Amino acid sequence: MNQQELKDRLAEIKDKLIDIQQPLDDRIFLSCEAENAYAINKFLFEEVPLRFVITTGIDSDSCYEILYHYAYDQIGYIITLKAFIRDRENPSIESIAPFLPGAEWIEREIHDLLGIEFRNHPNMRRLILADDWPEGVYPLRKETRQ
Amino acid sequence: MSWRMWALKKSVWVFHVNLGACNNCDIEIVNLLTPRYDVERFGIKLVGSPRHADALLVTGVGTRQAIIRFRQVYSQTPKPCVVFLMGACACGTGIFHAGYHVEGPIDKILREMDPNAIIAYVPGCPPKPEAMISGVVKTLSAI
Numbered sequence: 001m002n003q004q005e006l007k008d009r010l011a012e013i014k015d016k017l018i019d020i021q022q023p024l025d026d027r028i029f030l031s032c033e034a035e036n037a038y039a040i041n042k043f044l045f046e047e048v049p050l051r052f053v054i055t056t057g058i059d060s061d062s063c064y065e066i067l068y069h070y071a072y073d074q075i076g077y078i079i080t081l082k083a084f085i086r087d088r089e090n091p092s093i094e095s096i097a098p099f100l101p102g103a104e105w106i107e108r109e110i111h112d113l114l115g116i117e118f119r120n121h122p123n124m125r126r127l128i129l130a131d132d133w134p135e136g137v138y139p140l141r142k143e144t145r146q
Numbered sequence: 147m148s149w150r151m152w153a154l155k156k157s158v159w160v161f162h163v164n165l166g167a168c169n170n171c172d173i174e175i176v177n178l179l180t181p182r183y184d185v186e187r188f189g190i191k192l193v194g195s196p197r198h199a200d201a202l203l204v205t206g207v208g209t210r211q212a213i214i215r216f217r218q219v220y221s222q223t224p225k226p227c228v229v230f231l232m233g234a235c236a237c238g239t240g241i242f243h244a245g246y247h248v249e250g251p252i253d254k255i256l257r258e259m260d261p262n263a264i265i266a267y268v269p270g271c272p273p274k275p276e277a278m279i280s281g282v283v284k285t286l287s288a289i
Contacts, residue, residue, distance in 0.1 A: 130211040130247065139246035 003075060009048050010079075016040055018084075028079045037066065037083035038094035044070055045100055050079060052102055057110040059142045064091045064116055085116065092117035113140040150226055154200050155286050157189030160230075161199035161223070165216055165252065167206030171233035171272040175203055183275045190282065196220075201228040201282075204252060207235040207242045213249040220259060228264045228285060229256060232278060234271040264289060 001009070010020065010028070016036040021029040032040055044050050050070035058065040064085040071078055085091045095118035097104040107118045108127040115138035118124065129139075138144060164172055178185050179192055193199050196219045208216065220229070231252055234240040242248050249255065256263045268281035 130209065132210065132214075144246070 001072075001074060003077075006048075006072060006075070006077065013040055013043055026075075026077050028077060029082060030079065031082040031084065034066070034083045034085045034093045037068070037081065038096060040081055041068055041096045042099060044068075044079070044081065045096075048072075052100055053078075055096075055103055055106045055110065057114045057116060057140075059114060059140065062086075063088065064114065066093055066110070066116065068096070090117070091115065092119055094119050095121040097121055097123075112138075114138055115141060151289060154226055154228070155289070157191070158200045158228070158282070158286065159191050159193045159198055160201045160203050161193055161196045161219070162203045163196075163205070163216060163219055165204060165206035165212040165236070166209035166247075167233065167235060171205035171236075174272045174275055174278065175205065175232065178275050178278055183279065185279065185282075196223045199223055199227065201230060203230050203232055204236050205232045207239050207245075208249050208252045208255065209247045210249045211247075213252075213255060216252070216255075217259060220256065220263075225260075226264060228266060228289070230266045230268060230278075230281065230285070232268050233273055234269055237267045237269045240271070 010030065014020070016032055016039060018031045018033070023029070030040070045052055050072050053069040053071050056067045056069070058067065066083045066085065068081040068083070069078065070081070083093060085093055093116060095103075095107055097107055097118070098120060104121070104123060105127060107121055108124060110116055111118060111124060112127055112129045115136075162172070162175055177183060196202065202220065202223060204216070206212065231237050235242060236252055239248055239251055253265050256265060266281055266285040268278055270277055273281070
């Protein structure tokens, strides 16, 4: 699959996306609302298919962002899907671990550090915080200051 | 010099404690024990239990999770013992100062537990094996 075919595949999910950006030749950013993230991830991982790299979480000013990074190794592209979680009180997003077991631990880590609820996660236990760390305190949130 | 101190300095057996280090200092400590530096020729030997140790080689910043274990390890080490703080993180808190997972400078926690603790600092990120040997030699000639 060459560049044009990859772009055509990505255009199939255009109605679920907010926008598509390509700041560099081999870097594509897709953005979407949190509700559509599960379906888009399933499409990217199972239909295109892309190689899953990692998930990252950011506490932005107005929302939480979950970034799913994928690689397309045949032509060396990195594709990032940004999912915006607008609800700052009870942030939650559908887990992608049921069809992508490699995402299980990073979702547990994001849950520990940012307090984002991953719905339907198969094994949501504490991963990296200390055993005596208090519940409900999320160290990488902007309102958490020492 | 008490006979205990005299006995301590003869052949120092060390126990290695990692309190959340990035593994860089740990690699240099392992380097000390392998044939290139081979500190066993000076009688410095790595042991598997703090109860057999004369000195603790502490690396890492002292995370909230690890410091509980460090208190147990220090209380199990026969006294007198020397605590070598290896690397910038263990000496102060280094770049992790005020991190959410940092319990505090290890020397401060050690002083709270035991005001008479013998503490030696070997700074560096990581300290060279030569610096570690030099630190041990200077400490043992000072006490």
